[in-house]
Amino acid sequence: MNNETQFVPREAPAPCRQWGEDLDEMSVQQMKNACDLPVSVRGALMPDAHVGYGLPIGGVLATENAVIPYAVGVDIACRMKLSVFDIPVKRLLRDEGKGRFTEAIQKETKFGVGAFFREKREHYVLDRDWSVSPVTQECKDKAWKQLGTSGSGNHFVEFGEIEIRDASLGVEPGTYVALMSHSGSRGTGANVASHYCKLARAAHPELPKELQHLSWLDLDSEAGQEYWAAMELMGEYAAANHACIHKHIAENLGLEPVLDIENHHNFAWKETHDGQEVIVHRKGATPAGKGVLGVIPGSMASPAYVVRGKGSVQSLHSASHGAGRVMSRKKAQSKLKWKDAQRLLKDRGVNLLSAGLDEVPFVYKDIDQVMAAQSDLVESVARFFPRLVKMAPAGERPED
């Protein structure tokens, strides 16, 4: 009953390049392993790389007619969105004196594992066909309750000031207020990922140990087609999630955006590279085709970059999705002190509403160095400086 392509060792690994120096060795090894798969066509490792399940975070992998659930990631369609408001920065500072922006964030999205709205949000993504997979079908109500929520881990909602340098963005270059969010497909996406990772592993019992987490589904198999449809639905759902977050926060403040920029950074796409149609998995990597806009955050106290892709073939039209961790969550909890983080936040003029100690700026690489390492992949067109930051509080419990 198995119509999957089976593993056979290949003569030479698929070509692979990496950006940035001193990348974590384990993540480099994970990327090499991925290039040993018979379905792999090309790989690329971004300068924010760190270890993940199967493919590393910051890993990009093109395959032929196969999709690898763990090369998309657990948070399917994890995504960035940035909205620009044409109001003076001093209004962010002045109104925040009365707590208006804080109140809008606190009221209009929810943080924490399992967080949901009792009064559910509305969005046309709910009118899509959720029966494409048994998982999405069963989770539709949970997905509805979690629409407009932010979740936990490295997810955030921030207000800040943005310096727009490039007139081609469609607004006059200058300084504006912006809202930036990082969220994904929440519990439903995690359930989709988990279900199809199990099916992929069951389809490939022949894989050696180091490749088991890279088990694939042939695109024309039933499970492969289900996964693809569910993944695409999770793509729309994650976009809807951000749309709700931005709509409700902006309406709460009586603001209307003049510009929106957004992108998935955990997803798979059908693309043509070197004349071949391939499945490009980007797991913690920003699409960077020629002229394509994306958002690359740094940390709660360092700039985020709005970038324009240069269409590098060797990177499979990709760039990093952030600065990348330099320290595990566990190590951060044991080594770091809130007092040191608070001093840095004060120096940088950042008001932090809540976060875990494992997300403070010290756990991330210097975003400017990461941007320098990928100057052949993207150019910066705007810089965003966080001023008011909300992440899931320590313990990551829902707030109410």
Next chain:
DNA sequence: ATGTAC
């Protein structure tokens, strides 16, 4: 990243 249970 999620939120249940080798």
